[in-house]
Amino acid sequence: MTYQDALAGRVSLPQQIYHITLCTYQRQPVFTCFATGRLIALQLKDTQAQRHALSLAWVIMPDHLHWLMQLEETCSLNQVLKGVKARSAQAVNRHLNRTGPLWQTGFHEHALRKEEDIKQIARYIIANPLRAKLVTKIGDYPLWDAVWL
Structure with a gap:
């Protein structure tokens, strides 16, 4: 555990x-x-290729990201998310020709308990665009994925 994780x-x-x-x-x-x-x-995808985390499901909403992931043994949760946030901020800022922060400080995490249904949580994540009324069927929303497809 890192010092930042402990804090x-x-x-x-x-x-x-x-x-x-x-x-x-x-x-x-x-x-x-x-x-x-x-x-x-x-x-x-890059985080998974580096074997820091296995992506199980994700959806990118206009102003937030939900990510169901399994932490690998190479990094702490804080290190993985710090890396994702830093690299994505660089890429997005370069793409949009902008400067400044992309993400809020920190993140929210929920460690799943053994009795929780992983696929049900993945469905909840993937259905975010439906609940936000961005689309009427999930297949119309382009920014999501799940390993169960």
Whole structure:
């Protein structure tokens, strides 16, 4: 566990499944454009390729990200999210020709308990665009994925 994790009251457990929520700075709707949202998806893919976290499900909403992931043994939860936030902020800022923060400080995490239904949580995450009335069927929303497809 890192010092930052201890300060935040977080415990990073390898192989633990977490539901993560990251919000954009001042809840700005940065990801209304598909190309900008794909930059975030690429960071999640890269994090998996580096074997820091296994992505189980994610959805990129206009002003936040929900990510169901399993932490690998190479990094703490704080390190993984710090890296995703930093790399994605660089990519998005470069793409939009902007400067400044992309994400709010910190993040919200929920460590899943053994009795929780992972697929039900994934469905809840994926259905976010439906609940937000961005689409009438999930297949119409382009910025999501799940390993169960």
